[in-house]
Amino acid sequence: MDKEQLFNDLEQRFREGKMDRRGFLQATGKVALASLGLTIAASLKGGPVDAAPKFTAYPFTLGVASGDPWPDSVVLWTRLAPDPMNGGGMSGSDVPVKWEVATDEKFHKIVRQGVGYARAQLGHSVHVEVDGLKANQVYYYRFQTGKEMSPTGRTKTLPAVGSKVSKMTFAFASCQHYEQGYYSAYRHMAEEELDLVFHLGDYIYEGGATTGKPRLHNSPEIMTLTDYRNRYAQYKSDGDLQAAHAKFPWVVTPDDHEVENNYAGLIPEANQPVEPFLARRAAAYQAYYEHMPLRSSSLPNGFTIQLYRHFNYGDLANINVLDTRQFRDDQASGDGSKPPTPESTSVDRSIMGEEQEQWLLSGLNQSQAQWNIIAQQVFFCKRDSRIGEGEQYSMDAWDGYSANRDRILNFAKQKGLSNLVVLTGDVHANWASDIKADFNNPDSETLGAEFVGTSIATTGDGVDITDVQKAIITENPHIKFYNGQRGYVRCTATHDSMQADYRVVPYVTRPGAPITTRASFLMEKGKPGLQKIYDGAVTV
Structure with a gap:
């Protein structure tokens, strides 16, 4: 039976009530993977090489980046794109790219070097996994192709696993809708002293160009691989974003807008045929890999990509990066904001899939670090948004x-x-909450804290707090803080405490905003519960 007949047979069984929607989508997904997945995987092999490339313009228009650091290794990234928002402007050949890693910014002390390839089938992106580095060491890197030299990037390896570490400082960000504001927060982030950066999703937005916004998308809603490449190129052309990428190693994980708003696993947001959505998802995942400093272990296979992964920061932090979008069950009760239902509370439902859940629990079980960090996409703590009864x-x-x-x-x-x-990330606002063992019992044990970071630009300038948000905090006693401005969160961990500083800008609808700390919270070892140690609220 060919693919079309299989799809028709599955659709007939679904219409006759012999298969529920979830089973139908899972089955059709497997059929699509058998054909689409093999086609995509085969296309990612190396092709003919142009050893003497000639460029129509400067090829390193999208900057440089590093990521997924280990104690002895880090990923270096760039993409050759002399015409970045029109497919890249490159030929169909692979291009050799020289890379260098040094301990000094002037490259007097080069410690590693080699040649990688800008693969045509990967949008002429370059992913170099540099090994043999020293733990907890700052390095500088750059690329060269032909006579063209890239900007210089700075990166840092992680401390050796289990080694004594006194401090770790990192920032996390998400939600950078290009049309809705400028990335001034990233310029300030680049001036921080950080060990690494986490990006928690919505790196791009898939929608088409709108009107009346500070900046405009460069196309209608994106659907194809070329569409996604051009959208990433537009976002990565921003100088403030490039500055933050070039200063620190990033650990990234996507949410929904890298593909389509609120998709759930194999299920698109709208009621549409599954095969076109899976083709879109495959294109989106490939473009995500092409533009992120990810290891080859995350190379997509069809419409799947390996994104949940683990990092150790010496003896200080056990870091688990989740993927809460690719393997989740469909949203309960038709999505939206609803009262709890038997579906939403069902023990059979998962936001992460059984395999990833067991991986997370195993990692937590084996952890001997002071802090167990879970970097993920959507609001974790209970958040009742109905004021009063219900x-x-x-x-x-x-x-x-x-x-x-x-x-x-x-x-x-x-x-x-x-x-x-x-x-x-995800919710375009700052929140801070105690994690309770039982959210229905305010007196239950406090297990830790959730720090929710606002958006970089999404939803525009924002406001500090409204009466509605004040009422929601009252309704949810474990929630300690809300702020609706744009920015990022800077965290400092020691063996005694974890501090989160909510860094905000007053506006994003025009460039050049200053930055301040809106509030700081502390979680001390042996003292469960968040303490507000600084409040920068403006009083009138």
């Missing part, structure tokens, strides 16, 4: 998969883990 929760967040959250919290309580730190 309850209302986001079906797209962990509240829509509450049994999955309960399994993690029950495990943490059984293992005596009272040092959980969840880092979150």
